[in-house]
Amino acid sequence: MPENRASCSTTRLTTFKPGFQMTPFDWRDLPPLPSLRAFEAAARLGSFSAAARVLNVTHPAVAQQVRGLERHLGLRLIAEAGRSLKLTEEGSRLAAALNGGFAAMAETLGRLRQADRHRGLRITLTPGFAQNVMVPALPEFWASHPEIAVSLVASSQLADLGRDGFDLAIRSGKGPWPDGEAELLCRTRIVLVGAPALLDRPGTDLAGLPWIVNLADTEEERWMAAKGLDRTRLQTLDIENPMLAVAAALRGLGLLFATEAMLRDHLASGQLRLVPGWDLPETAYWAVTPHGPPRAPVQDFIRWLRKRL
CATH class of the missing domain: 1.10.10.10 (Winged helix-like DNA-binding domain superfamily/Winged helix DNA-binding domain)
Known part of the structure; x- marks a missing residue:
């Protein structure tokens, strides 16, 4: 009967050799x-x-x-x-x-x-948040941090922070996100808005107005049904891209569900108005950084953005 022998291997330790002369000491x-x-x-x-x-x-x-x-x-x-x-x-x-x-x-x-x-910051975020929140606010950030360059990569796809080389992601929802560590930026209401010209149409109720919807979003359909509105019977414009949806709402093409944080500047300027009587849920925005201690410019940016939101 052959003898059973446990195989073993020798591990070679590679000596680190820096590209400069180092003086040894203990x-x-x-x-x-x-x-x-x-x-x-x-x-x-x-x-x-x-x-x-x-x-x-x-x-x-x-x-x-x-x-x-x-x-x-x-x-x-x-x-x-x-x-x-x-x-x-x-x-x-x-x-x-x-x-x-x-x-x-x-x-x-x-x-x-x-x-x-x-070296600057490389940030991944959704197109809607980039256009409606980040781009308008960047001059304020650079006024206090002119030395920090910012690169925004807007995409609806969820990036992997480590693999794709991002310093920061701005994400909404609940997580978890295994590629990084999440820090709460703000909680914000979901609201229903419309352009003033649309809302001021005489003698027209909500069922008679056009709506900008995302047909893939079942939450929107549920909110509308709770108010007695059948989405299949309304005049709707289906837009999945939040950036395009806000642009359409600004042109008066329909009522829109969106987060209050994303619409803050448009509401403050009067370009959009809240539709009263809608008690909609909250959502949250998070700053997600790669595992490990964040770089100092990332910490500065997160502190500024939290205060801004």
Whole structure:
């Protein structure tokens, strides 16, 4: 009988090789980072009190960190700790090295953040939301964030954020959306609207007016039936694209169901009016970002859009 042997394989670990020269060192040889931060700040600013204000901690906390650093190194770093610190020769050498290293890190991080902001945002959203909400509002966003470029990709198809390279999606409904993390932007009513010229027709009730409908939307049919309106007996214009539907409503081609958030500017200008007496449900708009921490420009955009909505 042949011997049963479990097969095994050797996994080769690939060594990361950056495209630049890196100096090797052992993190285990370094003191705790908080103690280095405390000493650098105290040495640069000249006192424990000034360092405490910058680091948002107490004076004793800074002093304790510095004393702990001296114990860790077995060296005296502070010669005098009165109103103004005086460093030993070893303390001066360490302070200079830390200041150069931390300053270089701060400068590099600042450049990285600035470059990221100039990379811009790639946003996927529906054509209706793009035309009626986003495009009219973008000048307001750029007034406060002129350095952030925005690319809008309007589509009725649900994009995959990771696969398609989007920073943000604006979506409505309930989710869930497995390709990202959703954050509520706003809740908004669904309303029935019409152009003033259409609504002001004398002696005409709703059954006698034309309607702009989406025949694939059974919710609309149910809302109309609750008011005694048979959609099959009405004069209707079937438009599935919300952007085109709003454009048709603005021209007086029919009554339209839409979200109040999408029609806010048209309602405020008087181009469209609410039809009273319709108690319709709410819906929600969400900001969906790829899994992981969002980029700083994305956070700025979401904060602005939530306030705008």
